[in-house]
Amino acid sequence: MALQGTGAPPRTAAPVAALSAISPKGTERTGHSSRVIAYVVVGLLCVFSLFPLYWMLENSLRSESDASNSVTFWPEEFHWSNYSTMWNSLTYPFHIFLINSFVMAGLVTIGTVASCALVAYGFARFRFAGREFLFAVIIGTTMIPYAVMMIPQYAMFINVFHWGGGGSAFGYHNLYQFLPQIVPAFFGSPFFIFLLRQFIRGIPYDLDEAAKVDGAGPLRIFWTIILPELRPALAAVTVLTFIGKWNDFLGPLIYLTDAHNWTIELALNSFIGRYSTIFNLQMAASLMSMLPIMIVYFIASRQIIEGVTLSGVKG
Amino acid sequence: MAVGAQAAPVDKGSNQHRQEMLWGYGLTSIWLIGFLVFSAAPIIIALFISFTDWNPIRDGAFWNARGNGVSNYKIFLADHRYWHAVWNTIYYSVGSVGLVNVVSIPVAVLLNQKLRGINIYRTIAYLPAIMPAVATVLIFRMMFQPSSGFISWILTRLHIQCDPSQLTCNPYDWLSNPRLTMPAVILVSTWALGQTMLIYLAGLQGISGSYYEAAAIDGANTWEQFRNITLPLLTPAIFFNVVIGLIGAFQEFTKFIIWSGGAGGFSGGPSDSLLTLFTYSYEKGFEDNLMGLATAMAFGLFVLIGIFTVINFVGQRRWVFYQEER
Structure with a gap:
């Protein structure tokens, strides 16, 4: 039987499809006045969500004394130069920090997505002794708090692997400091393995069988059958991992001690240390750290919302 | 589980079986x-x-x-700062998880209504949840500035606080009054309620409309429907959010560090009011270089998380309502 013969795969088997359109299922009996109230409250909710972001934008454009002394909702004057001042106010210019954040989050994302998909495939489609036990271990590891792992992992990465710094690579000093955060990502993340395994189990096994009859090996089946079906889930894992790592503060704080390696979050931390009362520049710098995430969210809000919803439903 | 979830049966000991195991x-x-x-x-x-x-x-x-x-364990168990940190950890965790969940349920109910442009409202309401914590706290630190901040401006206009421009006025100091710092950080955490709210929204989607139809025939009003249908059927989602929320809140780090002025010199915030188990362990390990003590303290946090999780799982039998098919 040719692959095409199986027809369109029943998408409803995949939980994402079921949730992809979280359809409004509100009560219909609401009267006219209560609808007006609903719109007003929803409007207030949006103001609550967006106002701090507006506040950041507005104050990033005010002068230093205005921003630290008074409250207004529109800048007295537009000081666009705040951004260039902010850009060069630390030891290194801000694009260094943005590049560091981007490369670190990007590599972590690639590693997480690739490894989790392969491991999940192994758990979902192959039988082997001890499979259930190993899977239970995966679930168990999601329960270990990072607080307990923080120091021993640090001890291991610094003392055993010598990833603390002192070496140079690609002409850059201390580039090794990134490894403690990037390398583990290539060995899978328990929660996403769990999520993707549930997903793969929802893909009909007939498709694998048909490919097998056609002489496809496990990797080929993974590439031609599993991956295309897995795409919505992988999209969610991709954006959630990227955002999570971009926003991470503690990991970079522990390992990226060389200022040239700082991520944007570490740069912000240093910013309040040095310029604790210069609010206009603080806000400009904050906006720089949020903007990339806002862009990602603008492009992929559907995948993010699906992913989070799934994590709750499946978790 | 879906059909075809298991691999097809194969002959034990056959070459194919060995192959499968190897893969x-x-x-x-x-x-x-x-x-x-x-x-x-x-x-x-x-x-x-x-x-x-x-x-x-x-x-x-x-x-x-x-x-x-065992002297590390003896040291921290006898350390009054440690017990203060235990209290702060519980204060923040219960406070923020409680507040976020109480606010999220009505918000989720609201965002479950058939309103024009509902997807836009949902997208906006979720946005704060993915904003980086450091920048979020920086924005709110500015808004909570004692006399020049937005919160102070509002409180003055509502006559909750005196006018800071008067010399006699002593405005609320959310950044250095040890009684106000933790409440401020808890309030800030409600901005990012999207994660919790979305789980409730998914839970609401799973409630069959037929329950409401039946209740409406019986003459139940909106509140009675919420109280007797929505809330009981939402208890699994509440349970999930509380368990996951507490485990996360016990390990909150960034908000306390940034609220008290950034890493590198963290010493618990004003009068240790932002000293939690995790930040204390960090302070001992990475600022005082007492790694042994810091690791022992982390196990203390592990035990606390374990206790709360067990309480949650034991307690759930009393209040979590699972529908038949579960």
């Missing part, structure tokens, strides 16, 4: 190797370190540290 071990070993190196080994190292006085500046590598028995 299974091969693929899952990616994770297994990572688990052994990056999780299992560190746990063993953690146990070792917690019984030593490892100071990386003095000793270099951790295996050069001297053992000192």
